[in-house]
Amino acid sequence: MSSLRPWQELSPGGTIRPTDAEKPKTGSWRTGIKPLADLSKCTNCLLCWLYCPDSAILIEDTTFVGFDDYFCKGCEVCAAVCPVGAIEMVSEETETPERWVMRSDESGS
Amino acid sequence: MAVKTQEGAQLLTGGEAVAYAMAQIDPDVFPVYPITPQTPIIQTFAKLVANGKATTEIVNVESEHSAMSATIGSALAGARSMTATSSQGLALMAEMVYIAAGMRTPIVMAVGNRALSAPLNIHCDHSDSMMIRDSGVIQLFAESVQEAYDLTVMATRIAEHPDVMLPVLVCQDGFTLTHSEEPLVLTSDEVVKDFAGEYKVPLPLLDVEEVTTKGIFALQDYYTELRYQMNAAMEAAETVIADVFDEYSPLVDRPFGLLEEYELEGAEKVVFLMGSTAGTIKDVVDELRSEGQKVGLLRLISYRPFPAEAIRNALASVDEVIVLDRSDAPGAVPSLHAEMAAALYGSGVKLRAHVFGLGGRELVPDEARAIFAGEAPTHVALRS
Structure with a gap:
């Protein structure tokens, strides 16, 4: 955390620009489980992105590419709203690929 | 007794006079709820808008709490905003008055001072203004209809000054001024409009080029600093008020002071x-x-x-x-x-x-x- 600023350096009434705000790592107090997406099932409907309360769904342009461990708190909302069952919750200790995504057809399972 | 009046003077009540000043400034938004003895202010103002004197959007809200809430919202969004109230209305509004000041909202409010209940009373004392004395709003008290008018003309310049950014309340005694006709000289529309100038607030909410968050959460880390800011703003206001008075005084040939x-x-x-x-x-x-x-x-x-x-x-x-x-x-x-x-x-x-x-x-x-x-x-x- 950066040092606290004196009153003279605060905008009147505390108006905040996006650049003023720190990004706190809320993912550090995740519940002990994390989502794992199966890209071979994913239809890219982006409901998870729409519903995620913590902006933890990563997209590139309009394509789902995974989860952001910096913000994900393991709330399970994404798994609950996924209409094709492409997201399962796994324990924190489970070894997962980067961004917590895999392709089941590629893994041969 | 024959009363000698200034040339060009006309008879208006205090309520009519401040409504006239507000219409001359022509604010963008005026959320308001009627209450005695403020009602003549919005009644007159609404008539002036209906007659094309001002283009203000009057928002008829369901209470004074909503009136101040809407005034804060529109002022921070980037629209010059005013409201008016009295007594119980100010009491109901009190929560939002503190928020208006704390969010450094440059609004102008006309107050017709009236006693607080109970017992129920509609006549003047200053207990309503005293209730919000520590809220961080500027309060200017008029002696006459002329002064209530002049202070209203000057109020936006004080509220909107970048060193101040606080609500300005122009207070006049209920009935004694709000409902009593006195001779006064109105300043010309051109002079008032020119004096008030354009409404500019830093970082308005509707600026999509530079998005901001207003109405923040501040705990042990920043609450003290943000409340203390208002001390500095009030200190600056003393100078700003005097400067605005000095600028307006020669335009109307009347003296003003704190x-x-x-x-x-x-x-x-x-x-x-x-x-x-x-x-x-x-x-x-x-x-x-x-x-x-x-x-x-x-x-x-x-x-x-x-x-x-x-x-x-x-x-x-x-x-x-x-x-x-x-x-x-x-x-x-x-x-x-x-x-x-x-x-x-x-x-x-x-x-x-x-x-x-x-x-x-x-x-x-x-x-x-x-x-x-x-x-x-x-x-x-x-x-x-």
């Missing part, structure tokens, strides 16, 4: 108060002066910020100041009494204080004489 000194030259006993009752005191000062008594009046226009140093200087050679509060503080001393005791502490000026005029009770000249003579009870005209 204080009005009346017969202070050589005065030994001086009454100190706010509002329309100053007129009665001035008459009595004139009478007592003609009888050889060294009396005077110091009238406070800027209640917040409270110009303590200027008051101390104005009263430097006075023996005794008599503070008249138009509100009570059961179990303590009312606001002006306390402020003056603090301002004059160690100055050697004697201080006496009375409460007067609660719920619209008139202070008549005989009582003013008794006050100067030291023969009035603590609560003026109290039956006991």
